[in-house]
Amino acid sequence: MQSFTLTQILMNLLWATRWTVALSAIAFIGGGLVGFLVMLMRISPRKIFRYLSGIYVEFFQGTPLLMQLFLTFFGLSVLLGINLSPWVAAAIALTTYSSAFLAEIWRGSVAAIPQGQWEAANALGFNYVRQLQRIILPQAVKMSVPPTVGFAVQVIKGTSLASVIGFVELARTATSISNVTFQPFLVFSFAALIYFCLCFPLSLLSKRLEQRFALQG
Secondary structure (H helix, E strand, O other), X not given: OOOOOHHXXXXXXXXXXXXXXXXXXXXXXXXXXXXXXXXXXXXXXXHHHHHHHHHHHHHHHHOOHHHHHHHHHHHHHHHHOOOOOHHHHHHHHHHHHHHHHHHHHHXXXXXXOOHHHHHHHHHOOXXXXXXXXXXXXXXXXXXXXXXXXXXXXXXXXXXXXXXXXXXXXXXHHHHHHHHHHOOHXXXXXXXXXXXXXXXXXXXXXXXXXXXXXXXXX
C-alpha cells in the first residue's frame, strides 16, 4: 500500500478538478450554442423543424448520459471508424446532452411569454425574426437565467460519469487514489467536498436570481 498524506491526497484531487471544470465549461458553452439552435427549431413555424428538434430533445433527455458516453466513445469507432480520445468523446457527449436540456429550458421560457406579446409585435409590423429579436427573446432570457444557472450544477455532476470511458477527472482520480491507499471513505469525502464547493455557489446563485426576478415581475 502506497502512503499518501492528507495534503497529497487533497492536492491530487484539486489538480484533477481542473479537468472537471474544463469539461463542464466546454459542455455548458457548447451545449448552449447547440441548444439555442435547437430551441429556435422547437419554436419554428415550420413543422418539420419542430418535429426533428423534438426527436433530438427526446432522445438525449430520454436516454441515460452513461449510455450516451458509451455510444459516443465506442459507437463512432464501430460505425464510422473514428477513434476518439476520452476527452473528445466526453466533450461531445456532454455537449449534446446539455444542449437538449438547455433547449427545453429556453423553449419553456419562450412559451411562457403571453400570446399578447406576439400579437402586439405583429401589430407593430414586425416579421417573425424581429418579433423574437425585439420582443420575445429579451423577456424569455430574463426568465431563463435562474434555471440555466441551476442546470450548470447538473453538468458539473454529470462529468463524473466520463470516468467510465477513461477520462481522468475528479471522480476517476478519486477512484485511483482510493485503490492505492485503501482509504475510500477519506478520499471520496474529499472528492464530495470539492464537488460541493463547485456546485453549491451555483445553486445559491440560481435561487437568488429566481427570487430577484420574481420580485421584479
